[in-house]
Amino acid sequence: MARGVFAFSKDGRHRLAGVLRALLIAQLVVSLFLLIFCYNASHKVMMLLTDIHKVTVILLHGLVILQVYAMKLHYTSGLRLVTWFLKCPHWARAAWICRVWMISGSLIALNGMVVYSACNGTLKALNKELSSSLRVGISQYLTEPTWKRLLDTMQVDLGCCGAEAPTDWHQIPWINMDFLNENSTLVMTLAGSDGKVLPPVCPYSCCTPRVLAACYHDPLQQSEWREVWSEGSPLLSASLHTAGCVEAVRAPLTRALLALQLLNGLILLFQILIVVLTKLLQSSAQDAVLNGDYEGIGQGYIFRKGPPLLVPRHASSEISIMDGSSTCALYLERRRRRRRRVRDKAYWS
Numbered sequence: 332m333a334r335g336v337f338a339f340s341k342d343g344r345h346r347l348a349g350v351l352r353a354l355l356i357a358q359l360v361v362s363l364f365l366l367i368f369c370y371n372a373s374h375k376v377m378m379l380l381t382d383i384h385k386v387t388v389i390l391l392h393g394l395v396i397l398q399v400y401a402m403k404l405h406y407t408s409g410l411r412l413v414t415w416f417l418k419c420p421h422w423a424r425a426a427w428i429c430r431v432w433m434i435s436g437s438l439i440a441l442n443g444m445v446v447y448s449a450c451n452g453t454l455k456a457l458n459k460e461l462s463s464s465l466r467v468g469i470s471q472y473l474t475e476p477t478w479k480r481l482l483d484t485m486q487v488d489l490g491c492c493g494a495e496a497p498t499d500w501h502q503i504p505w506i507n508m509d510f511l512n513e514n515s516t517l518v519m520t521l522a523g524s525d526g527k528v529l530p531p532v533c534p535y536s537c538c539t540p541r542v543l544a545a546c547y548h549d550p551l552q553q554s555e556w557r558e559v560w561s562e563g564s565p566l567l568s569a570s571l572h573t574a575g576c577v578e579a580v581r582a583p584l585t586r587a588l589l590a591l592q593l594l595n596g597l598i599l600l601f602q603i604l605i606v607v608l609t610k611l612l613q614s615s616a617q618d619a620v621l622n623g624d625y626e627g628i629g630q631g632y633i634f635r636k637g638p639p640l641l642v643p644r645h646a647s648s649e650i651s652i653m654d655g656s657s658t659c660a661l662y663l664e665r666r667r668r669r670r671r672r673v674r675d676k677a678y679w680s
Contacts, residue, residue: 339615341626347615348413351608355406355413358601362402365594369395372587376580379485380457382477383464387457394446395591401439402598408432409605413612420616420625429613433606440602443595450591454584462577465494472505472534482576483536491579492537492572499575500533537571546570607633 339347377388412432415422468478486492493499538546547570611631619629 336630336632337611337615338628338630339611340628341619344417344612344615344629347608347612348417351413351605351612352410354601354605354608355409358406358598358605359403361594361598361601362399362406365591366395366399368590368594369587372583372590375488376583379481379488380461380580382481383468384457384460387453391450391453394449398439398443398446401442405432405436405439409436409609413609416612416616421620425613426617429609433609436602437606440595440599443591443598447588447591447595450588454581454588457584458577458581461580462494465576466499466503469494469499469503469505483534485576485579486534486536486572489576489579490539490572491574491576492533493575494577495575497533497537497571497573497575500537501529501531504529506530506532533571539570539572542570 373391377392381388409432412428416425416429419425465482468475468482471478472482473479532549535546535549610633613631615629615631616625617629618631619625619627622629
């Protein structure tokens with residue numbers, strides 16, 4: 332007993348195949364858009380994080396690229412499979428290969444949601460580790476050239492300052508006493524009992540280019556503008572980036588993650604339609620062959636209770652004898668001749 336039975340003529344199967352091809356092409360376009368959007372949204376951030384979280388960056392890129400490549404292979408093979416259903420409806424392995432292809436496509440579509448979950452968990456762990464990593468980098472800003480180059484590049488390219496806020500530079504000891512004048516009264520005032528100095532100084536990379544005025548980032552060296560600090564001018568905060576680098580990194584990665592979730596949901600919806608239409612096309616073509624006229628009307632079904640109908644092995648030879656001019660019969664005949672020549676050549680050699 333079958334459920335969801337629809338009758339399709341030869342022209343109906345061709346129209347159904349056209350819709351199926353359109354869906355497969357749509358899947359390819361969506362997968363390509365997924366790759367391009369995620370790459371553009373996260374490439375700059377990922378390249379900045381390569382030095383401190385290389386394994387995480389490789390994992391995130393690898394998961395997305397492998398998923399998209401698997402989709403490309405699957406849906407391009409589906410375009411070939413649809414052509415086979417139309418040209419060779421009495422192919423003995425059609426039902427088995429169709430079932431394998433539909434199951435593999437469904438697993439790939441579901442794997443997209445698994446990839447999203449993995450990326451989501453990885454990004455949450457990255458956000459937790461990034462704050463502590465950047466704080467370590469701030470403390471080593473003047474002693475490790477790698478951290479200095481990374482923080483300056485990140486703050487300039489992403490428009491951020493500090494780990495969570497610009498005040499991180501005022502709370503983390505990153506200027507050694509060797510860089511300061513120990514005889515200065517101001518320096519001794521800023522020095523703590525442990526010998527660490529916490530001056531209200533930020534590196535020049537924290538300055539924003541949006542304000543057409545001087546950047547007030549170092550009151551110790553910009554002595555001629557000390558009255559600006561004493562008066563509490565709004566230029567103090569306006570001349571520096573206000574967002575922290577953790578948030579600047581999180582924002583594009585969150586957009587890429589949201590796109591990954593939405594597009595994978597769309598891919599899963601398309602896959603359901605592809606499975607239904609593929610089953611209808613294959614079962615209709617098979618039913619037309621079993622009725623003795625592969626160009627006639629065949630009933631396509633979605634679900635069938637009981638064992639599936641299989642095309643008898645003698646069906647292809649019978650159809651080839653009845654209609655030797657058919658495209659599939661000619662193809663099969665050429666294939667048999669080619670195999671026979673290969674066997675003969677191997678035997679005589």
